[in-house]
Amino acid sequence: MADIAELIDDQLAHDLNGTPELAKIRHLVPSVGTFFTSLPLEQAFFVQDAKRAISSRRLVSPSFNDVRLILNTAQVMTLAGGEERLQLVTLDGDVTLYEDGKSLTADSPVIPELLSLLQRDVHVGIVTAAGYADTSGAKYKERLAGIIDAVRNSSTLTPEQKRGLLVMGGESNYLFRYSVEQGTLVYVDQAEWVLPEMAAWEEGDVQGLLDLAEEVISSCRHVMNLNGEVIRKDRAVGIIPLPGKKMVREDLEEVVLGAQRRLEFSAVGRKIHFCAFNGGSDVWVDVGDKRLGVLSLQRYLGGITGRQTLHVGDQFASAGANDFKARLAACTVWIADPGETVEVLRELCEYMDKGHARFV
Template sequence: MTTRYRVEYALKTHRRDQLIEWIKGLLAVPFVLHSQPTVIYQNHSEGLKTVAADTHQRYAEIMLDVENLISDHIHHEAAALPGKSKLKLLVPTVGTFFTALHLQEAFNYQDERRCISRRRFVAPSVKLVTFDGDVTLYDDGKNLTPSNPVISRILRLLAQNRKVGIVTAAGYEEAPKYYERLYGLLDAVHSSSDLTESQKEGIIVMGGESNFLFRYDRTQECKLSYVPREEWLLDEMNAWKEDDIKELLDLAENALRTCKDALSLPAAVLRKDRAVGVYPVNGVRINRELLEETVLVVQNTVERSAVGARLPFCAFNGGNDVFVDIGDKSWGVRACQRYFNGIDPGKTLHIGDQFLSAGANDFKARLASTTAWIASPAETVDLLDELEAAVGNNSK
């Protein structure tokens, strides 16, 4: 019962993105009104085309209305009048938009290809693209091998003088560990005759969400070298105290051990410099509900503590483990922006697969950049191709 209660708690309205839920509510009306019985598809193809056209128009009108509300919201924030926009009144939890969202244009484009809009159109003025690792660049628990089609797309970004950051939860402190996960990409960058040395240096790896930075280094066998923290830490991160870090990790470790024992998890506890977690032993798969239960218990325990109020952290389900990291991906993306001489959030795109509010470590990246929510490495490839097409059309 405890697990069911906690999982259902995580799915309640206040745990969801209220803007997305509001837009879904707007779209639900024409969806229901224009839905047809299965027989329509079998016997009335011309009528179906008419219904589809009407539905498309209704969806497009709604997207334009939302687009205008967002533009008004951006205008109010720029005029130092936060909280005064109509959108803020309709969706009190709505946050900051770093770019205008051309939702009607995006819907028309996506509807032509997929018959329904599933993501927002990304502005083509992207200077920095950051990626999650597992499920975004490669399958969960796998490596970025030379045959992965995303490699050619990332090389294309670098050739266009865009910067690339891989912001991963993997909290290794040694460069060779990251090379093992990313060797296909790093070797391709190293051997590329199309990229200049300056362009090759446009790729970095941020590990442990926001704790360890590595730059491309052609002189190293692993193609990466460690970047000292003083070269990229944000001012706020400099204020994080080591005593607080230890206290938070101690608290999280105790909560993890309690869950391990209470839920009989076939797992071991691993303590790192800036993280602590539980991972499976002997290659077993841990039940998803047990992982979610553990995330919610640890997150609630730390959030209610004094140190949890002072220090940012991220508790997340990694697919077959649970970890708590100091900081989160909003800090990781912002640190990448600073490392590349202060790239604007509105010209940054973070691509990841975990954007649910509970136990998802890409969620906080929305505080630092425009984001794209994908569900597989194949979708990442498609998204990068769409971005390239948008850039090409914009330059004509």
């Protein structure tokens, strides 16, 4: 673990010097992505070893989940005690904050952890694929009622801390921010936060992308005789199961990969960023992606960097996963369910309180 941490530090140094191609880790693992911070992997290993008895096992080798959780701990350690203060935590919705298809209710154990972040002057951005074009935000208010009510009723949060709650919907299409005056989420005009590359998109190309995605999804539905209904939204198109029916994972993956491949090789797909993903029981193709969603929040909040941002999500596998591209904009932790989200946020706040000296 210490050796790997040194390789990451070597890459960071070469990136800073403008010689990324000389980093040792890029020669060992050519497909490696971007690292925004150092990772204290040795210290993180000892933390997870105490919880999971990794070094005490004799018949079961370290697993994918062991490694995933070690990396998670290392990332929150360095963000909590780094030289640059953590300013933004973004979170996926389904399976990250609440169970798939459910809502964030008042009794959710994640709400106290979100409030703890706000109390520490960290912005909380919920970056969800759920896209509702209604500028009143009624559907977002319904699904996120628990945290909205908790922020409104809090007697410890300052007005500025309450305004630190934001929601980016449809991957990167609709922004809402908590308003102290109105006591709820209010729509933020796109002109205030949209990235230049997104502002340059032609509406005809956007609709052309959705037309092509709808054609591919409809074709898959017909050819595979799927028990689903094709839905077209303002900035997305997808297939959802018919009432009382379900679609198997393999069929959902086929739809995702089919749509992704067709769009990537199309003229509009080269102009407009999109995200094709498997939602567990459905498939969606969205205009934009979570990289753009996170970058938009960073820009809107005054120029927050990737080193000052943490994205929490459950979908980081490269195929059909809509959290994957967030790795290009921020530090990340990969969780498996809402319970792990609670644990990682609690761990983060504890390290923030204890400071850098806790683990160096």
